[in-house]
Amino acid sequence: MNLLYISLVLAAGSIPxxxxxxxxxxxxxxxxxxxxxxxxxxxxxxxxxxxxxxxxIAAIAWILISIFSISYSEHYGKWLTPLFAMxxxxxxxxxxxxxxxxxxxxxxxxxxxxxxSIGLNKEHWNAAYVFMVFSEISTVFLIVGAILAVGETGTLxxxxxxxxxxxxxxLIALGCMTKMGITPFMISEWLPxxxxxxxxxxxxxxSATMTLMGVFGIVRxxxxxxxxxxxxxxxxxxxxxxxxxxxxxAYVSENMKMLGGFSTIENNxxxxxxxxxxxxxxGSVLKTFMLVVIVIFALAHSVAKTGLFIGIGTTRKENFGxxxxxxxxxxxxxxxxxxLSLAGLFPTIGGLGAWMLLEAFFMGxxxxxxxxxxxxxxxxxxxLAEGLASASMMKVLxxxxxxxxxxxxxxxxxxxxxxxxxxxxxxLFVLANLLVLPQYISGLPSVLVFNGFTxxxxxxxxxxxxxxxxxxxxxxxxxxTAAYILFDRRKTVPREVPRWNGGVDFNxxxxxxxxxxxxxxxxxGMLRTSIGEGGRxxxxxxxxxxxxxxxxxxxxxxARQFAYKVMNSSITWYMIYMILAxxxxxxxxxxx
Amino acid sequence: xxxxxxxxxxxxxxxxxxxxxxxxxxxxxxITVGERVTEAAPGELVFNYGPSTGGMVESAxxxxxxxxxxxxxxxxxxxxxxxxxxxxxxxxxxxxxxxERINGYHSSSYQAAFLKAAEDALLPDPNQSLDxxxxxxxxxxxxxxxxxxxxxxxxxxxxxxxxxxxxxxREEVSRLISSIFGHRYFFGVHSASxxxxxxxxxxxxxxxxxxxxxxALFESLQDSKIFVNRLQNTGKIDKHWLVGPxxxxxxxxxxxxxxxxxxxxxxxxxxxxxxxxxxxxARFLVRGNEIYSSFAIVNSIITDGxxxxxxxxxxxxxxxxxxxxxxxxxxxxxxLSLKNDKVEKIEFCSPSTSNIIAFEQSxxxxxxxxxxxxxxxxxxxxxxxxxxxx
Numbered sequence: 011m012n013l014l015y016i017s018l019v020l021a022a023g024s025i026p027x028x029x030x031x032x033x034x035x036x037x038x039x040x041x042x043x044x045x046x047x048x049x050x051x052x053x054x055x056x057x058x059x060x061x062x063x064x065x066x067i068a069a070i071a072w073i074l075i076s077i078f079s080i081s082y083s084e085h086y087g088k089w090l091t092p093l094f095a096m097x098x099x100x101x102x103x104x105x106x107x108x109x110x111x112x113x114x115x116x117x118x119x120x121x122x123x124x125x126x127s128i129g130l131n132k133e134h135w136n137a138a139y140v141f142m143v144f145s146e147i148s149t150v151f152l153i154v155g156a157i158l159a160v161g162e163t164g165t166l167x168x169x170x171x172x173x174x175x176x177x178x179x180x181l182i183a184l185g186c187m188t189k190m191g192i193t194p195f196m197i198s199e200w201l202p203x204x205x206x207x208x209x210x211x212x213x214x215x216x217s218a219t220m221t222l223m224g225v226f227g228i229v230r231x232x233x234x235x236x237x238x239x240x241x242x243x244x245x246x247x248x249x250x251x252x253x254x255x256x257x258x259x260a261y262v263s264e265n266m267k268m269l270g271g272f273s274t275i276e277n278n279x280x281x282x283x284x285x286x287x288x289x290x291x292x293g294s295v296l297k298t299f300m301l302v303v304i305v306i307f308a309l310a311h312s313v314a315k316t317g318l319f320i321g322i323g324t325t326r327k328e329n330f331g332x333x334x335x336x337x338x339x340x341x342x343x344x345x346x347x348x349x350l351s352l353a354g355l356f357p358t359i360g361g362l363g364a365w366m367l368l369e370a371f372f373m374g375x376x377x378x379x380x381x382x383x384x385x386x387x388x389x390x391x392x393x394l395a396e397g398l399a400s401a402s403m404m405k406v407l408x409x410x411x412x413x414x415x416x417x418x419x420x421x422x423x424x425x426x427x428x429x430x431x432x433x434x435x436x437x438l439f440v441l442a443n444l445l446v447l448p449q450y451i452s453g454l455p456s457v458l459v460f461n462g463f464t465x466x467x468x469x470x471x472x473x474x475x476x477x478x479x480x481x482x483x484x485x486x487x488x489x490x491t492a493a494y495i496l497f498d499r500r501k502t503v504p505r506e507v508p509r510w511n512g513g514v515d516f517n518x519x520x521x522x523x524x525x526x527x528x529x530x531x532x533x534x535g536m537l538r539t540s541i542g543e544g545g546r547x548x549x550x551x552x553x554x555x556x557x558x559x560x561x562x563x564x565x566x567x568x569a570r571q572f573a574y575k576v577m578n579s580s581i582t583w584y585m586i587y588m589i590l591a592x593x594x595x596x597x598x599x600x601x602x
Numbered sequence: 603x604x605x606x607x608x609x610x611x612x613x614x615x616x617x618x619x620x621x622x623x624x625x626x627x628x629x630x631x632x633i634t635v636g637e638r639v640t641e642a643a644p645g646e647l648v649f650n651y652g653p654s655t656g657g658m659v660e661s662a663x664x665x666x667x668x669x670x671x672x673x674x675x676x677x678x679x680x681x682x683x684x685x686x687x688x689x690x691x692x693x694x695x696x697x698x699x700x701x702e703r704i705n706g707y708h709s710s711s712y713q714a715a716f717l718k719a720a721e722d723a724l725l726p727d728p729n730q731s732l733d734x735x736x737x738x739x740x741x742x743x744x745x746x747x748x749x750x751x752x753x754x755x756x757x758x759x760x761x762x763x764x765x766x767x768x769x770x771x772r773e774e775v776s777r778l779i780s781s782i783f784g785h786r787y788f789f790g791v792h793s794a795s796x797x798x799x800x801x802x803x804x805x806x807x808x809x810x811x812x813x814x815x816x817x818a819l820f821e822s823l824q825d826s827k828i829f830v831n832r833l834q835n836t837g838k839i840d841k842h843w844l845v846g847p848x849x850x851x852x853x854x855x856x857x858x859x860x861x862x863x864x865x866x867x868x869x870x871x872x873x874x875x876x877x878x879x880x881x882x883x884a885r886f887l888v889r890g891n892e893i894y895s896s897f898a899i900v901n902s903i904i905t906d907g908x909x910x911x912x913x914x915x916x917x918x919x920x921x922x923x924x925x926x927x928x929x930x931x932x933x934x935x936x937x938l939s940l941k942n943d944k945v946e947k948i949e950f951c952s953p954s955t956s957n958i959i960a961f962e963q964s965x966x967x968x969x970x971x972x973x974x975x976x977x978x979x980x981x982x983x984x985x986x987x988x989x990x991x992x
Contacts (some may be wrong), residue, residue, distance in 0.1 A: 515653075518650075
């Protein structure tokens with residue numbers, strides 16, 4: 011028996027337990043996740059590189075989110091915990107699945123409780139409907155993709171097998187991309203809306219791990235599919251556009267959870283771009299390197315995004331303007347490290363992920379031809395988006411920890427957890443060498459960087475670039491400590507003077523909205539910035555929010571009318587439907 | 603009052619004083635304007651700019667309501683550093699000393715408005731030679747004032763060389779004024795005893811040289827795309843109540859030199875320069891081109907004129923007068939009531955008050971970096987708006 015099934019049993023058990031014993035339920039999820047993490051590390055996972063690591067990444071995120079949920083979910087009624095547990099269980103099913111049916115069943119088990127938990131915890135159901143609509147769209151793509159994949163085998167064997175065409179991958183990728191919030195031109199801005207309206211622990215779960223399932227799904231089928239330059243370029247283009255637009259919208263977003271949602275899309279876009287390059291390449295050292303990039307970037311995204319939503323949860327608010335700035339040193343330290351990682355800066359795993367991704371596209375440029383040109387453009391766009399992502403994270407850090415008056419009771423356990431998540435991001439940066447394939451690990455003994463401590467990027471036998479995470483961390487620590495010793499003046503009594511404001515008794519604080527208005531103005535053609543009701547500036551982000559709400563409520567009305575007219579409680583009509591369905595199946599069977 | 607009637611609202615709107623609503627041809631009872639209040643929307647902040655801050659030569663409190671970068675509303679309070687001048691009860695010559703110091707940079711305009719109001723109140727006929735003197739003063743003052751605006755426009759653009767070139771030309775005009783009138787701000791021209799104008803040999807060559815170098819600078823600024831970009835479409839405004847260069851830059855043929863009888867400009871054949879752009883660039887063009895017409899008037903007076911100083915000591919009695927002259931920034935109105943040689947009531951309607959409102963209304967939709975360009979393009983002087991004359 012696969013020992014990993016123990017985790018499935020624990021997760022399944024935590025669902026009914028969660029109705030009455032909240033903490034026990036989260037404890038069971040943590041235990042189940044620990045099983046996955048430990049067995050993945052000691053090599054008990056069934057899958058080879060890089061699939062096993064998705065379980066490890068998800069398990070780390072589940073553990074952190076569950077610990078946070080113990081205190082956070084206290085005031086959310088009895089249903090939040092079992093729904094949370096069921097979502098986790100669905101994801102475990104996806105990760106353990108070896109066939110399409112189990113995968114899709116897991117997908118639905120994951121989605122339905124998520125839909126319910128968004129709806130149960132919001133005054134309006136619009137966000138939940140938005141979530142459900144896009145979830146079901148993704149499921150439809152997955153089912154069609156799976157049917158075509160099985161059809162290729164000429165049997166009714168639903169197990170994952172090698173594929174001869176790239177069509178199943180395209181359809182399954184579309185399904186997973188919908189779940190990841192990816193599509194250019196902000197058609198699927200559903201993710202920030204839905205994630206932004208969920209309780210913070212659910213937002214963390216959705217952003218950090220539910221979208222990871224999308225990445226997992228694509229990678230799972232990608233490894234079975236043949237190389238395809240067209241599909242590769244398609245995914246690369248979609249990924250790059252998504253990265254740019256998502257980072258732009260994250261920057262101008264005022265709702266913290268929506269900002270987190272856009273950041274998730276941006277990270278997923280980066281991963282998709284890497285996947286696109288992988289699919290476009292045909293057997294090279296760089297192709298294998300792309301797998302490492304995907305794993306490291308997915309790890310960085312999931313853990314840091316968990317930290318981001320934990321941090322947002324500690325504020326107990328949704329918008330930057332409402333923050334009453336709960337502060338303590340651990341919380342600030344945690345926020346700093348989490349935002350550093352999401353900004354793609356050292357010494358965190360996010361910094362390593364960003365470096366590897368950009369490095370991959372630099373190397374892609376040396377492939378020349380179409381791939382070379384595409385890599386240059388993609389790399390430039392991703393670098394631009396990374397800049398915007400850094401600005402977004404600076405906004406988060408500034409307006410949660412620097413601005414505003416400190417007041418309100420701080421839950422210490424939550425600040426410790428956020429700090430722990432931050433430290434984990436640094437630790438993963440240093441330990442990342444263990445997740446990288448051995449052919450990309452080396453050292454520079456001549457300058458005291460011993461073998462095993464350096465990650466080397468390469469697209470052929472020679473080196474391209476290198477980084478030694480531990481040494482980077484040590485250097486930063488040395489300089490930080492030196493600066494601290496030399497310049498720390500906290501021992502002396504600080505001199506405080508009242509704030510001078512041009513001699514007038516009139517003080518206002520800089521707002522997060524103002525922080526992002528430079529981009530609103532500069533890119534007003536793109537963001538469609540205009541003056542809305544009450545003289546307030548509106549950008550396309552707000553417009554989409556209203557449009558999505560209108561779409562969701564319109565869909566609900568349509569569904570109701572459809573039910574009244576078609577599902578009309580008439581046995582006669584139901585018989586007619588059954589006969590029609592039977593005939594349709596016969597026709598399909600005849601042609602296939 | 604020869605020039606002004608108290609008929610209801612004849613002519614274009616000029617502004618308000620404490621007792622009157624001033625139109626180009628008439629005075630009306632004062633209108634009350636409610637306080638404009640701007641509520642900050644969620645996410646917006648009210649940014650307090652000033653009272654003393656970089657880039658501004660005078661003190662004014664400016665409250666900017668903004669969602670960041672773009673300005674949604676702006677309020678200028680010129681009264682933060684309010685000056686109070688006590689003029690009522692003073693004899694005419696003593697009052698004159700205060701009047702010429704209300705706004706030293708535009709001392710001539712205030713002198714002209716005051717002297718012409720006094721003349722309107724006390725003398726049966728206007729003195730043509732005094733008019734010539736006042737026109738000479740005011741046109742030289744206009745040249746310097748417009749050059750000053752040009753200089754101030756170059757500064758926020760980071761145009762160091764043109765900025766200093768404009769500053770040098772402005773200084774040379776001041777020295778020219780000083781050599782003619784004995785004081786660079788025209789102080790004491792009409793009040794000091796035995797004061798005369800002094801047209802030195804070579805003064806025309808001097809003014810011609812300034813004009814030539816100004817022309818080169820003005821043309822090169824118009825050729826600079828960087829400079830023009832900063833001004834074009836900045837602070838657009840088109841209101842019928844605009845005055846001075848702001849009105850003429852919006853296509854209005856408003857100029858007290860042609861539509862006010864207070865000072866006789868007819869013999870100079872002046873045609874106001876009109877632009878249609880309505881923005882800071884149009885205001886810049888209007889000022890630049892007005893410098894040429896002012897030089898022409900100055901040269902004509904230096905060549906053929908016989909300007910004379912006012913004889914304030916000859917003005918006695920009681921009466922009421924009003925005048926309106928075209929200061930470099932627009933219409934300057936003065937109402938003066940004299941009783942037994944003493945000032946009984948005096949009120950001014952300054953162009954900067956109108957220009958401040960124009961600035962406030964032209965600013966929404968512009969960004970912070972447009973602020974200084976727009977502010978300077980109106981040539982606002984707080985010293986004439988933030989003053990209480992009693």
